[in-house]
Amino acid sequence: MKIHEFQAKELLSDYNVPIQRGHVVYSSNAIEKTIDKVQNEFNSDAVVVKAQIHAGGRGKGGGVKFCPSTESAIESANKILGMNLITHQTGEEGKVVNQILITEALDIEKEFYFALMFDRAKNADVFIVSTEGGVDIEEVAEQTPEKIVKAWVNNDTYPLDDAINTIINALSLNSFNDAFEIFKNIYNCYSNSDCNLLEINPLVITEDQKIIALDAKVDIDSNALFRQEKIAKFHDTFEEDPLELKASEYGLNYIKLDGNVGCMVNGAGLAMATMDIVKHHGGEPANFLDVGGAANVDTIKNGFKIILSDPNVKSVLINIFGGIVRCDRVANGVIQAVKELNLNVGVVVRLQGTNAKLAKQILDESDIELISAETIDEAAKKAVGLVS
Amino acid sequence: MSILLNKKTSILVQGITGSEGLFHAQQMLDYGSNVVCGVTPGKGGQTATENNLPVFNSIEEAKKEFSIDATVIFVPPRFAANAILEAINQNIGLIVCISEGIPVRDMKKVKSALDNSSSTLIGPNCPGLITAEESKIGITPGFICKKGSIGILSRSGTLTYEAIDQIVNVGLGMTTAVGIGGDPIIGSSMIDILKHFADDEETKGVVMIGEIGGSMENEAAEWIKSNFNKPVVSFIAGQTAPKGKRMGHAGAIISEGSETADAKIKILKKCGVSVAKTVSEIGETMLKLIEE
Numbered sequence: 221m222k223i224h225e226f227q228a229k230e231l232l233s234d235y236n237v238p239i240q241r242g243h244v245v246y247s248s249n250a251i252e253k254t255i256d257k258v259q260n261e262f263n264s265d266a267v268v269v270k271a272q273i274h275a276g277g278r279g280k281g282g283g284v285k286f287c288p289s290t291e292s293a294i295e296s297a298n299k300i301l302g303m304n305l306i307t308h309q310t311g312e313e314g315k316v317v318n319q320i321l322i323t324e325a326l327d328i329e330k331e332f333y334f335a336l337m338f339d340r341a342k343n344a345d346v347f348i349v350s351t352e353g354g355v356d357i358e359e360v361a362e363q364t365p366e367k368i369v370k371a372w373v374n375n376d377t378y379p380l381d382d383a384i385n386t387i388i389n390a391l392s393l394n395s396f397n398d399a400f401e402i403f404k405n406i407y408n409c410y411s412n413s414d415c416n417l418l419e420i421n422p423l424v425i426t427e428d429q430k431i432i433a434l435d436a437k438v439d440i441d442s443n444a445l446f447r448q449e450k451i452a453k454f455h456d457t458f459e460e461d462p463l464e465l466k467a468s469e470y471g472l473n474y475i476k477l478d479g480n481v482g483c484m485v486n487g488a489g490l491a492m493a494t495m496d497i498v499k500h501h502g503g504e505p506a507n508f509l510d511v512g513g514a515a516n517v518d519t520i521k522n523g524f525k526i527i528l529s530d531p532n533v534k535s536v537l538i539n540i541f542g543g544i545v546r547c548d549r550v551a552n553g554v555i556q557a558v559k560e561l562n563l564n565v566g567v568v569v570r571l572q573g574t575n576a577k578l579a580k581q582i583l584d585e586s587d588i589e590l591i592s593a594e595t596i597d598e599a600a601k602k603a604v605g606l607v608s
Numbered sequence: 609m610s611i612l613l614n615k616k617t618s619i620l621v622q623g624i625t626g627s628e629g630l631f632h633a634q635q636m637l638d639y640g641s642n643v644v645c646g647v648t649p650g651k652g653g654q655t656a657t658e659n660n661l662p663v664f665n666s667i668e669e670a671k672k673e674f675s676i677d678a679t680v681i682f683v684p685p686r687f688a689a690n691a692i693l694e695a696i697n698q699n700i701g702l703i704v705c706i707s708e709g710i711p712v713r714d715m716k717k718v719k720s721a722l723d724n725s726s727s728t729l730i731g732p733n734c735p736g737l738i739t740a741e742e743s744k745i746g747i748t749p750g751f752i753c754k755k756g757s758i759g760i761l762s763r764s765g766t767l768t769y770e771a772i773d774q775i776v777n778v779g780l781g782m783t784t785a786v787g788i789g790g791d792p793i794i795g796s797s798m799i800d801i802l803k804h805f806a807d808d809e810e811t812k813g814v815v816m817i818g819e820i821g822g823s824m825e826n827e828a829a830e831w832i833k834s835n836f837n838k839p840v841v842s843f844i845a846g847q848t849a850p851k852g853k854r855m856g857h858a859g860a861i862i863s864e865g866s867e868t869a870d871a872k873i874k875i876l877k878k879c880g881v882s883v884a885k886t887v888s889e890i891g892e893t894m895l896k897l898i899e900e
Binding site: 338340341343374375376411414416441443444446447475477485486487488489490492493494495496497498499500505508541542572573574595596597 | 709710713751763766773790817822827845850885
């Protein structure tokens with residue numbers, strides 16, 4: 221689960237990690253008062269106005285503005301709050317900015333890149349740092365990989381203290397007495413908050429020689445939210461695709477894509493493989509939809525509702541491998557759902573597993589128009605055929 | 609012969625009184641698995657399943673009355689890591705965790721305990737394993753399996769079933785199928801399972817199913833090249849997955865170049881592994897390879 225910059229900074233602050241301080245504004249009425257508060261509280265005439273959306277690339281998209289005066293701050297804040305911000309991560313449709321963060325402006329001497337995440341290959345957490353901060357780190361990794369330093373942490377083989385010393389050396393922070401403690405605190409924040417990713421870009425050294433997190437991007441392990449009460453409240457449903465949100469309420473795993481062949485499959489791997497074979501036969505999948513290992517009448521009905529909410533969908537491919545669930549039950553579920561929902565797109569059904577033959581018979585003999593198929597290959601060809 | 613599991617393997621079910629645990633304990637018994645007892649803390653003294661298997665409060669108690677070779681875990685995700693740790697502490701040889709949704713931080717602890725133990729963990733977030741016509745641990749549908757010569761290993765549940773079905777339908781049949789799970793941290797890697805298949809005389813070839821995310825397939829490919837002499841057919845799901853999107857499996861996130869399906873397919877081919885172009889060609893590709 222992604223959270224906003226101001227929320228991530230709050231987490232860091234809870235662990236005594238120095239952050240660029242500020243206050244959040246949700247409504248234009250509060251803009252002037254908040255700017256005044258930031259200026260006085262943090263003794264900073266200049267302020268920075270930052271759009272709070274989950275997507276990256278906010279600066280380039282015009283969502284972050286340095287404001288040297290009160291007037292310019294008011295102007296920028298009014299402009300950014302409520303704007304439709306388009307960045308390389310929001311897609312063409314952009315994202316409406318519902319809240320802005322107004323922060324103190326700092327005099328910066330150096331900018332670093334900092335991240336903590338889990339490295340599966342090494343089975344350890346990894347610090348990733350670079351002296352090339354504040355820029356697109358992927359470019360740095362590609363063009364000057366020697367400027368990226370990694371240090372691993374794992375209870376058994378890689379002690380935390382060693383990793384911290386490695387990054388302190390890499391960033392030449394040896395003269396900063398508090399550097400060790402700050403990195404230790406960031407690690408504790410990352411670990412105790414069940415973060416998948418904690419990225420600070422940039423982590424800066426100010427002209428008065430302080431280490432400060434200027435930005436923060438955090439992704440939380442959704443499976444751990446049951447024990448992260450504070451973080452669970454940070455969930456911003458506005459940031460999610462409405463269809464994906466609705467699907468998750470149904471207990472379905474749905475991701476919208478750009479094609480026109482709707483796919484309904486049980487199991488994530490089989491769902492991906494089904495999308496792949498649709499593409500292989502010249503079609504474009506409209507979505508990824510995993511209805512879970514144990515598909516039943518309700519999940520199929522809800523799956524249809526989600527898929528058909530996407531106006532691009534011109535045909536639907538159902539591919540269910542019935543293990544524990546009997547295929548004849550799935551077939552009856554499909555028929556019931558099609559009748560209730562008045563479908564006007566072609567539906568291709570491939571059921572494999574327990575009672576597959578009986579299921580095919582039920583589908584073939586029903587009074588509604590369904591196209592049945594025996595193999596995934598046949599099903600994909602037929603579903604693609606319906607749209608081309 | 610088979611790997612990891614045969615009809616003699618004595619099995620304990622952790623979470624046997626829950627709806628999932630109870631249902632699948634019965635399914636396992638019906639398939640012929642040697643399930644001997646179950647554990648649910650606080651429910652010791654009860655019996656479960658049509659076979660009236662005894663329920664114990666802990667593995668320690670169960671071990672006083674039964675010799676346990678393997679345990680299968682059907683426990684809600686927030687308690688599952690502790691269930692695995694209990695099994696490790698009790699020196700259970702084979703631990704299979706079906707539970708989906710265990711926090712990564714909990715699995716880091718498990719992995720560390722596992723490294724210092726003699727236990728083998730399969731999963732979590734997996735369908736378990738099945739040795740055709742002998743025994744199953746987990747949720748794989750038994751009726752699709754027929755004895756034969758092909759070993760199957762997969763990161764995905766329903767794709768495992770699909771592969772079994774195709775291998776049986778082309779007439780080859782199978783030895784053991786192992787679903788290793790789709791999470792970022794899992795107990796046994798592809799290489800761990802390949803080593804078992806290498807030692808098994810009955811297994812003449814292996815189907816290895818991977819997906820986007822992580823680099824396990826790449827490491828397995830390099831290992832196969834220098835250590836494995838049996839034919840291997842691979843399939844990688846997620847060729848059309850958009851970058852940065854999470855496709856259900858927590859593990860299936862593309863974050864680096866080498867984690868895409870295309871990159872993995874390239875490395876597998878380079879290492880001499882046959883890669884099925886689509887999911888429906890797994891069986892035929894293996895049949896051709898075996899006939900050569």
